[in-house]
Amino acid sequence: MARIETQHLILRPARVDDANDLHAIFTRSEAMRYWSRPPHESLAETREWLASMIEIPSGAGEDFIIEHEGRCIGKAGLWRFPEIGFILHPDFWGRGFAREALEVVLARGFAVHALDHVIADVDPRNAASLGLLARLGFHETARAQRTWQVDGEWCDSVYLKLDAPR
DSSP states (O other): OOOEEOSSOEEEOOOGGGHHHHHHHHTOHHHHTTSSSOOOSSHHHHHHHHHHHHTOOTTTEEEEEEEETTEEEEEEEEETTTEEEEEEOGGGTTSSHHHHHHHHHHHHHHHTSOOSEEEEEEOTTOHHHHHHHHHTTOEEEEEEEEEEEETTEEEEEEEEEEEOOO
8 A cells, every 4th residue: 555645644554553543533522423433432442443444455445544743643545445434633623634635545546446436425414524525526416314323323324426537
């Protein structure tokens, strides 16, 4: 997997030593609010999640750690090709880092992996992610109710799609 430098970020493969920084994200309720699982309760849980990210089967996806000034601040990638997913530590929200990372992930999806489209599944209450994906060119294709149950709460989905550039 590639290591990619952008203006402010490094996108790179995950490493075992990312566990503490990822745990700082995955234990924050505001970061996990619209994630498909509740906040992590232990570092062991984060390490297990990280191991699955590191061991993603070839052809199943490509996930990057988002690094800023030497610190892991999130992750972005394509999993179960062609679905995009991302999360950032709340201290780094609103600074354009998610967009900067997703532009790279999308470009690689289309150029390197020859995807003809990328999809996203977003909780309709997640206005920030919906806005970001719209600015990147995604359009809504469908909505569904009660698609995810997280910590006993049913969540809905907005399905989005971005076609490859022509």
